[in-house]
Amino acid sequence: MDTDEQKFAYPDINKQEDKSKIDYSLYLVTDSTPEILGGRDLVDVVQSAVTGGVTIVQYRDKTSDTAELVRVATKLHVVTKSFGIPLLINDRIDVALAVGAEGVHLGQDDMDLRTARRLLGSDAIIGASVTSPQEASKALDSGADYLGIGTVFATPTKRDAKSIIGISGARSILASLPRRIPCVCIGGINASNAQRVLFQTQHDDSDNKTSPWPLRRLSGIAVVSAIVASDVPETAAVHLSSLVHSSPPFSSFPLGGPKAELKDIIETMVKITPLVHASVASRKPLSHNMTNQVVTNFAANVAYAVGASPIMSQNGAEASDLAALKGGLVINMGTVNPDSLVNYTIAVRAYNAVGNPVVLDPVGCGATALRRQAVRDTLNAGYYDVMKGNEAEIRTVLREGAGPFSSHEDTEVAQHGVDSSAGGGGLSENAKINVVKALAKRERNIVLMTGPIDYLSDGNFVFAIGNGHKFLGEITGSGCTLGTTIAAFATEARMGGSASNSQTQERQESVRNSDLLSVFAAILTFEIAAELAVEPDPNFPGGAKTPSRVKGPGSFVPAFLDALSDLRETARTNATGLEQFYRSRAQVRSF
Numbered sequence: 001m002d003t004d005e006q007k008f009a010y011p012d013i014n015k016q017e018d019k020s021k022i023d024y025s026l027y028l029v030t031d032s033t034p035e036i037l038g039g040r041d042l043v044d045v046v047q048s049a050v051t052g053g054v055t056i057v058q059y060r061d062k063t064s065d066t067a068e069l070v071r072v073a074t075k076l077h078v079v080t081k082s083f084g085i086p087l088l089i090n091d092r093i094d095v096a097l098a099v100g101a102e103g104v105h106l107g108q109d110d111m112d113l114r115t116a117r118r119l120l121g122s123d124a125i126i127g128a129s130v131t132s133p134q135e136a137s138k139a140l141d142s143g144a145d146y147l148g149i150g151t152v153f154a155t156p157t158k159r160d161a162k163s164i165i166g167i168s169g170a171r172s173i174l175a176s177l178p179r180r181i182p183c184v185c186i187g188g189i190n191a192s193n194a195q196r197v198l199f200q201t202q203h204d205d206s207d208n209k210t211s212p213w214p215l216r217r218l219s220g221i222a223v224v225s226a227i228v229a230s231d232v233p234e235t236a237a238v239h240l241s242s243l244v245h246s247s248p249p250f251s252s253f254p255l256g257g258p259k260a261e262l263k264d265i266i267e268t269m270v271k272i273t274p275l276v277h278a279s280v281a282s283r284k285p286l287s288h289n290m291t292n293q294v295v296t297n298f299a300a301n302v303a304y305a306v307g308a309s310p311i312m313s314q315n316g317a318e319a320s321d322l323a324a325l326k327g328g329l330v331i332n333m334g335t336v337n338p339d340s341l342v343n344y345t346i347a348v349r350a351y352n353a354v355g356n357p358v359v360l361d362p363v364g365c366g367a368t369a370l371r372r373q374a375v376r377d378t379l380n381a382g383y384y385d386v387m388k389g390n391e392a393e394i395r396t397v398l399r400e401g402a403g404p405f406s407s408h409e410d411t412e413v414a415q416h417g418v419d420s421s422a423g424g425g426g427l428s429e430n431a432k433i434n435v436v437k438a439l440a441k442r443e444r445n446i447v448l449m450t451g452p453i454d455y456l457s458d459g460n461f462v463f464a465i466g467n468g469h470k471f472l473g474e475i476t477g478s479g480c481t482l483g484t485t486i487a488a489f490a491t492e493a494r495m496g497g498s499a500s501n502s503q504t505q506e507r508q509e510s511v512r513n514s515d516l517l518s519v520f521a522a523i524l525t526f527e528i529a530a531e532l533a534v535e536p537d538p539n540f541p542g543g544a545k546t547p548s549r550v551k552g553p554g555s556f557v558p559a560f561l562d563a564l565s566d567l568r569e570t571a572r573t574n575a576t577g578l579e580q581f582y583r584s585r586a587q588v589r590s591f
Contacts, residue, residue, distance in 0.1 A: 019125065019145055022086060023055040025220035025244050026237065027184050028227055029090075032061045032072075036229045043075045049227045050083045052237025055220070058105050058127075060090035073099040086125055093119055103127070105148065108135060113142035129186075131165055133176035133405050146182035148222060149173050152197060153188025153380075155224070166380045167200050168403030171442070174216040175203040176405070186222035191239055192349055194221050195248035196383045204441060204459075220244060249355025250383050265461060266588050273521040274578040276489050277571035281307035285491040286327025287484055290314050290347060292334025292363060295477030298557070299330075302481040305564035306525070308488035316346030323350045328491035330483045331384075334363035336374045341381075348382030357490040357515065360384035361483040366396035376400045385515050386486055387439065388448040390479065391427060398439045429453075433462045433591050446515045448486075450479055454523055458516045465520075466587035467527035469534050471556040486522040493518030528585055529567055533559035539584060541570050541577035 028049050032042055046057060057080050059073050073089060077099050080087040086102035089095045091110045096103065103125030106116060116126055127146045128139035136147055149170045165173075170185050177183075185197050203216040221244060230236035287308040289299050296312050303310035311322065319329070329351045331344050351358045365375040379401045387397060427435065432455050440447040441459030449455040452473075454465040472478040493514055532540065534550045550559045570578050 022125065022146075022182070023220075024146060024182050024184050026054050026241050027056045027058065027186075027220050027222040028054040028237075029058045029060050029186065029222055029224045030076075031224050031228050032064065036225050038229075042072060042228075043079060045228055045233050046076055047079050048233040049237045050079060050085065052234035053241030054085070054227070054237050056086050056088070058088045058090055058222075059101075060105075062091075066092075066095065069095045070098045073101065077101060088125060088127065096120065096124075103145070105129070113139065113144055117143050130173060131169075133173050136173050136177060140177070140179070140181060144181070146184065146219070147173075149183055149185050149218075150222075151187030152185050153193070155188040165404055166376075167197060168379070168401055169405060170197070170218075171201045171203055172403040172405040174201055174218070175205070177213065177216065180213045182219040184220045184222045185218055186224075189221045189223050190226035191236075191243060192353065194223075194240060194243045195246075196250075196352060197221060198244065199248050200383060200444060202444065248352070248383070250352050250358070250385060266463070266586075266590055269463075269517050269520040270524070270582050270586050270588070271579055272517050273524050273582055274571040274575040276493050276518055276521040277306070277525055277568060277578075278575050280488050280492045281568045281572045283492060284309045285488055286311060286322065286325045287488045287491070288313060288319070288322050288327050288329045288347075289332070289484055289487075290340075290344065291330060291332035291361075291480055291484075294334065295332075295480045298477045299481050299484045301561055302564065303484050303488060305561045305568065306485050306488055307568045308484075308491075310484070314340065314343055316343035316350075319347035319350035320353075323354050323356050326354075326356065326491070328357045328359065328487035330359045330361060330487045331378070332361040332363055332480050332483060333365060333371070333374060333378065334361075334480065336371055341374060341377055344378055345381040348378075348384070352382050355494075357385040357487060357494055358382065359386045359388065359483050359487045359490070361480060362387070362389050362393050362397055363480065364393070365389070365400070366392050372396065372400050384443070384445055386446045386448065386490060386519055387443065388450060388479070388483055388486065390450050391432065394439060394447065394449045395427075395435060398435055398442075401439075401443070429464070433457075433464075437462050446519050448519060448523065450482065454527075456516075456520060456523065461516070462591040463520065464589045464591070465523055465527065466589075467524060467531060467585065469527075469530040469556075471534065471550070471553050471560075472527070472530050474553040475557060482523070482526050485526050486519050489518040489522035489525075490515055493521070524582060524586060524588075525564070525567055528582065529563040530556075530560055531585070532563040532566070537581075537585070539581060540566075541574045541581055 030042060030046065031037060057076065059076055061069055069092060073095055077087045088103045088105050089101050090105050091107065093104055093111060093116055104116060105127040106113060107129045113126060113128060125145050127148055128144040129148045130136040130139055139147055151164050152166060152170055154164050174183060185201065189197055198218055201218055205211040205216060206214040223240060226240065227233050227236045285308055287303045287310045289310060289312050291299050300310040300312055329347055331348065348358050362375050365371045375397060432449055436447045436449050436455045436457040437459060440457040447457050456463045456465060533556060534548055536548055548559060550556050
């Protein structure tokens, strides 16, 4: 194996000590089929793509004869060498040797890695396709230089894919790796989901003090049709490269960065609650509700009562226009059918694209096999800034979203319907804390488990909130309308943050870009309103309102709407007084 022909033509890339410098961030896999390439010349397409920022190219052609593969690969290598990036050949080691390519990429049904290494030498780059932790472990043991994880999403470019593993499956593979190795995801990745894939596949192993890889993250994305099928490959590559190298708009903190430590966090959250509400009342943010049929009217009334502007639309085709109005989206899965799932997907992607907050309320998701599959599909469709549900629902999301390789200890949760108590009450407080923290950490978002005591987490902190009234659990739609309230507050905290009252600039800045604070503010407002509806408080700023005439759940609803409205107006006119009132009533513990 010492002949000149078998020494690669681009040694400054192929030297083994330089492999760590290879940039996998935008990995192009070619496709020569007419459906993807059309009538264009592949070499021209690759030239354009590399000009736009592609960092590594894999030549993949499963149908052409050897002579044609060598002819095209030779031309491609001229292009990639001129830009100083590697060319890999899919499967065909003979073609790689013939053209002096920098390496090969091997699938599970191709030549084994050890044989390929023996033929190509230690300097060659050899990548492996993996679809499970077991395949990843085998590839590492066999000497792979990088892993191609997927198929993540269904795609027509690889019809023989063994399985679609989704984002959760890719994350599980990353979590299973015993050491650092470059990894890219492949399969249906494009401009609409690239940032979400990079963001949500991250696995934080920092709690493991002996971990060799505390923050596990992809080295890049592998794309096919997103560039090859583009009318202007260079423009497509430029756009994808910019997405890969920037934080997603729906993230309020940079990729890979922990949230800032908060001092006296409970005091800060209570202090900010009336400020967020005052800002909601002043700006009236759009609250887009894709909610179930039972609570549409109630949800609209709650949105009005807290100061938001509701729109109740199930049509995903409207989502882009509505997202442009800088509102928030609530996806309430109480009514599940094939059309609704399609509309959810369209809507969440539209809101993700512009960074507007999305609240997922997986109503009754553990009740049937259909609903469990629906929540898996919905989780795979987009990023959710906030997930809220009762104990059974949150446990179901934790389990169903864990991926195909999960060995999650939580057993299947029995849930009879959508009531707040179904399937709940089975966990101790410590177990509930662990569930919400684990789900928030995994999804990199905010998770709220509702119940007699609510548990709120961002993956770092957990807060137990003991306010509210039992009548909230005895009416239809209280949880759904809490989602509406959360969306309004989260929208304002992230996208507004200014109100026409006496709040200082410092406080306005503290309102912005914090989903945790805004969700807390929404919960506290919602639950203290429930308390005031039943038992007016003489310490309320300006004095107690009309004595309550609430006798039960039926008379509770209008009184609750009135109380929300009272809090809205008081937040606008006397935020400082309301802050002191909240301090006296808030029942909050931290963990």
